[in-house]
Amino acid sequence: LRGKINTHASTLARRLASIGLTIEWEQTLGDELQPLADAISRASESFDVVIVTGGLGPTFDDLSREAAARATGRKLVLSEALLRRLVKKFRNAGFPMPPANRRQAWLVEGARPIENLVGTAPGQWYEQGNKVLILLPGPPSELNPMLEKFVLPMLAKKFPARPSAEAHLHFVGVPESVVDQRVRPLILRAQKISGAEFRFTILAHLGLVDFDTFVSHARLPRAKQALASLVREIAKRMGKRMYGMNEGYPLEKVVAEHFKSKKTTLSLAESCTGGLLSAQLTAIPGSSKFFLGGVVSYSNDVKAGALGVPKTLLAKHGAVSPEVARSMAENIRRLTRSTWGLSLTGIAGPAGGTPKKPVGLVYLGLSGARGSRAIEFRFSGSRDTIRQRAVIASLDLLRRL
Amino acid sequence: LRGKINTHASTLARRLASIGLTIEWEQTLGDELQPLADAISRASESFDVVIVTGGLGPTFDDLSREAAARATGRKLVLSEALLRRLVKKFRNAGFPMPPANRRQAWLVEGARPIENLVGTAPGQWYEQGNKVLILLPGPPSELNPMLEKFVLPMLAKKFPARPSAEAHLHFVGVPESVVDQRVRPLILRAQKISGAEFRFTILAHLGLVDFDTFVSHARLPRAKQALASLVREIAKRMGKRMYGMNEGYPLEKVVAEHFKSKKTTLSLAESCTGGLLSAQLTAIPGSSKFFLGGVVSYSNDVKAGALGVPKTLLAKHGAVSPEVARSMAENIRRLTRSTWGLSLTGIAGPAGGTPKKPVGLVYLGLSGARGSRAIEFRFSGSRDTIRQRAVIASLDLLRRL
Numbered sequence: 001l002r003g004k005i006n007t008h009a010s011t012l013a014r015r016l017a018s019i020g021l022t023i024e025w026e027q028t029l030g031d032e033l034q035p036l037a038d039a040i041s042r043a044s045e046s047f048d049v050v051i052v053t054g055g056l057g058p059t060f061d062d063l064s065r066e067a068a069a070r071a072t073g074r075k076l077v078l079s080e081a082l083l084r085r086l087v088k089k090f091r092n093a094g095f096p097m098p099p100a101n102r103r104q105a106w107l108v109e110g111a112r113p114i115e116n117l118v119g120t121a122p123g124q125w126y127e128q129g130n131k132v133l134i135l136l137p138g139p140p141s142e143l144n145p146m147l148e149k150f151v152l153p154m155l156a157k158k159f160p161a162r163p164s165a166e167a168h169l170h171f172v173g174v175p176e177s178v179v180d181q182r183v184r185p186l187i188l189r190a191q192k193i194s195g196a197e198f199r200f201t202i203l204a205h206l207g208l209v210d211f212d213t214f215v216s217h218a219r220l221p222r223a224k225q226a227l228a229s230l231v232r233e234i235a236k237r238m239g240k241r242m243y244g245m246n247e248g249y250p251l252e253k254v255v256a257e258h259f260k261s262k263k264t265t266l267s268l269a270e271s272c273t274g275g276l277l278s279a280q281l282t283a284i285p286g287s288s289k290f291f292l293g294g295v296v297s298y299s300n301d302v303k304a305g306a307l308g309v310p311k312t313l314l315a316k317h318g319a320v321s322p323e324v325a326r327s328m329a330e331n332i333r334r335l336t337r338s339t340w341g342l343s344l345t346g347i348a349g350p351a352g353g354t355p356k357k358p359v360g361l362v363y364l365g366l367s368g369a370r371g372s373r374a375i376e377f378r379f380s381g382s383r384d385t386i387r388q389r390a391v392i393a394s395l396d397l398l399r400r401l
Numbered sequence: 402l403r404g405k406i407n408t409h410a411s412t413l414a415r416r417l418a419s420i421g422l423t424i425e426w427e428q429t430l431g432d433e434l435q436p437l438a439d440a441i442s443r444a445s446e447s448f449d450v451v452i453v454t455g456g457l458g459p460t461f462d463d464l465s466r467e468a469a470a471r472a473t474g475r476k477l478v479l480s481e482a483l484l485r486r487l488v489k490k491f492r493n494a495g496f497p498m499p500p501a502n503r504r505q506a507w508l509v510e511g512a513r514p515i516e517n518l519v520g521t522a523p524g525q526w527y528e529q530g531n532k533v534l535i536l537l538p539g540p541p542s543e544l545n546p547m548l549e550k551f552v553l554p555m556l557a558k559k560f561p562a563r564p565s566a567e568a569h570l571h572f573v574g575v576p577e578s579v580v581d582q583r584v585r586p587l588i589l590r591a592q593k594i595s596g597a598e599f600r601f602t603i604l605a606h607l608g609l610v611d612f613d614t615f616v617s618h619a620r621l622p623r624a625k626q627a628l629a630s631l632v633r634e635i636a637k638r639m640g641k642r643m644y645g646m647n648e649g650y651p652l653e654k655v656v657a658e659h660f661k662s663k664k665t666t667l668s669l670a671e672s673c674t675g676g677l678l679s680a681q682l683t684a685i686p687g688s689s690k691f692f693l694g695g696v697v698s699y700s701n702d703v704k705a706g707a708l709g710v711p712k713t714l715l716a717k718h719g720a721v722s723p724e725v726a727r728s729m730a731e732n733i734r735r736l737t738r739s740t741w742g743l744s745l746t747g748i749a750g751p752a753g754g755t756p757k758k759p760v761g762l763v764y765l766g767l768s769g770a771r772g773s774r775a776i777e778f779r780f781s782g783s784r785d786t787i788r789q790r791a792v793i794a795s796l797d798l799l800r801r802l
Contacts, residue, residue: 001410001414001423001424001425001426001427002414002418002602002613003411003414003415003418004411004604005406005407005408005411006406006407006410006411007406009402009407009429010404010405010406010407013402013403013404014404017403017404022402023402024402024430024431025402025428025429025430025436026402026428026430027426027427027428027429028410028426028427028428029425029426029427030425030426031602035426057577057578057605058577058578058581059577059578059581059603060581060585061602061603092781093781095576098576098578098579098582100578100581100582101578118781118782118783118786139605139606141607141782141783141785141786145783201403201404201405202404202405203404203405203406212404267703268697270676270679273680273683274676274679274680274682274683274684274688274692275671275675275676275677275678275679275680275683275695275697276676276680276683277676278671278675278676278679278680278697278699279674279675279676279677279679279680281675282675282676282677282697282699283675283784283785283788285750285751285752285784286752287675287699288699288700291675291699291700292699292700292702292703293696293697293698293699293700293703293707294676294696294697294699295694295695295696295697295707296669296676296683296694296695296696296697297694298683298688298689298692298693298694298695299689299692299693299694299737301693301737301738302668302693302694302695302737305736305737306694306696306707306736306737335706335707336700336702336703336707337702349686350686351686351687383684383686384684387683387684
């Protein structure tokens with residue numbers, strides 16, 4: 001309500017769909033007790049499961065505990081076990097626990113706490129008859145693990161869906177609308193042939209498209225069969241644009257698996273992306289098995305100095321050129337003795353563009369045992385978008401090696 | 402509700418705030434007529450302005466027009482003028498108008514159409530007494546211009562806001578609850594003294610705390626005065642923990658301004674963060690003015706080779722040690738001839754920890770004209786969290802130079 005983007009609705013919708021549950025209603029409201037309590041009451045009347053996110057912190061405007069108690073007509077009770085765990089968390093961090101944090105040990109009477117392995121706010125799971133009220137903390141880094149480890153398994157047990165199967169397909173370099181256009185007829189046909197029920201979601205982000213589909217049928221083998229044949233058809237229709245079929249399997253992980261399985265190594269020379277690709281690859285646990293490191297050659301001095309790009313090359317062609325991209329890739333490969341060297345140089349903007357070399361012009365350089373080459377891209381969008389598109393193009397290139 | 406991110410709520414909240422209006426309630430629901438009509442009715446009872454986004458297209462599941470008519474008890478009437486404009490739009494695009502698009506010429510009786518310069522769906526502005534119901538199309542590229550050109554000016558005229566002022570304060574290295582504890586009494590006192598009305602929110606993320614406050618008063622100078630004196634008191638109370646007072650002014654921008662104003666330069670040697678800090682700094686336009694580049698020394702070979710950390714040092718103390726942190730910082734500074742060299746080395750996990758060097762142990766090395774030093778941190782959380790906390794600690798260190 002104050003301008004920040006709500007990612008919870010999207011996360012919850014996608015993850016709940018994986019156990020056959022659909023979100024019918026989402027609402028966001030301010031930090032005022034009575035409206036919060038009213039919203040929880042009203043939602044509990046109409047729906048089987050109500051999930052409240054946020055408002056479990058220690059401060060005055062964290063009111064979800066109180067609102068849940070008021071909506072359910074229960075008291076809040078102090079959990080001594082939770083309190084001990086809180087005090088210990090603070091002691092481990094080297095602080096005495098501020099008195100305000102005591103509030104985080106209050107539970108709706110009869111609720112089960114959900115452990116928070118990242119932050120201080122425990123979640124709560126409260127059942128009343130066939131209905132469930134769930135309180136989760138606001139920070140995604142705290143909410144997501146609690147969702148995966150506790151909430152989804154518990155909900156799946158309490159609300160067993162019809163036997164179902166799911167597939168998560170990932171595409172790169174193709175617009176969302178084109179995926180939709182090509183995939184929808186295949187789904188409608190599969191539905192008719194198999195008699196199974198299909199649901200799907202499409203999510204696009206900077207040239208990556210995630211397609212999730214869930215298939216249910218009275219008999220599990222039929223659901224799995226229907227799904228498998230649909231996936232085969234989609235894969236055939238989309239070709240190389242489809243880069244993976246696992247939930248939570250980002251493009252960089254596909255690249256990482258590729259390098260690890262081939263026992264090849266990679267090093268990077270990044271200019272316009274300033275370390276973004278390195279950061280993305282090293283976000284993967286175990287990336288040290290194939291990623292040796294690199295140089296962020298943001299200034300021309302670093303390109304020439306630490307990286308060893310000939311000054312004459314820089315002077316003749318400019319830093320943003322196929323020649324310099326190739327030299328950067330060759331030099332980082334030689335310097336780190338990696339199997340492959342990849343470089344990025346371009347103009348991310350907003351300033352620095354010229355008619356001949358406009359903002360969005362990016363060269364990728366790739367150097368391997370058999371030589372080197374450069375590829376030209378022209379991206380549009382903001383500085384951020386251009387940098388991220390350059391990273392995705394690099395990952396796509398590495399994937400296709 | 403199907404996994405896509407809702408950006409409308411964020412856009413509308415920010416743009417409405419600019420004319421002094423606050424969103425009190427946001428909800429998302431599916432494409433079913435009666436629930437949509439009920440939601441519009443209920444919202445119209447409680448609020449002065451109701452904005453409906455989406456559902457103005459030509460297809461069967463575009464139901465906002467019908468829902469608005471049902472909720473307001475008015476008929477839908479065909480606007481001949483709108484129909485002519487629609488037919489013309491299609492003709493200009495070289496298509497005959499599909500019959501389905503005729504629906505887009507239907508207006509709630511008494512509503513004023515809002516011209517759509519981008520797409521085919523006109524918006525609608527419907528007044529009933531002192532209340533306004535606004536229908537806008539879903540695609541942001543259509544919604545945004547209509548919001549700026551028509552909706553915001555019309556709303557500002559109809560609901561002139563009380564004069565108000567706002568402040569956005571940012572803190573680092575202090576828990577959310579401590580900010581609350583210290584700031585709340587100051588606000589309560591300021592409220593009493595000035596007679597102005599204060600609203601505020603606190604939001605924490607990975608050790609950063611954002612504090613937003615809005616102050617209104619019948620007279621603008623009084624609101625501004627009250628706010629200025631509050632901000633002065635908070636700044637005094639929080640000291641160096643407060644790093645900025647601008648909306649959308651992240652920590653890395655504070656660091657960038659610091660370096661640019663001092664005309665000093667920076668280079669980085671990143672190990673456990675793998676380029677994340679470089680990526681964050683180079684996200685800022687114009688960062689090339691102070692950031693020269695760096696080395697991502699992910700493997701020990703790169704630490705020794707490209708970066709020149711003595712192999713004996715690595716063997717004796719290990720890569721994650723104050724000695725290696727200092728050497729990394731000194732070497733990157735010498736290599737790039739920067740004013741300051743900063744290094745990060747640590748164990749981000751999930752594997753690689755030992756009892757003596759557990760996951761979360763991170764050393765920052767800092768090298769300048771007067772020598773070098775290393776600082777030890779022990780972070781908790783996931784691999785991602787540890788890396789991000791290390792980046793924030795580095796930015797905080799650079800800010801304090």
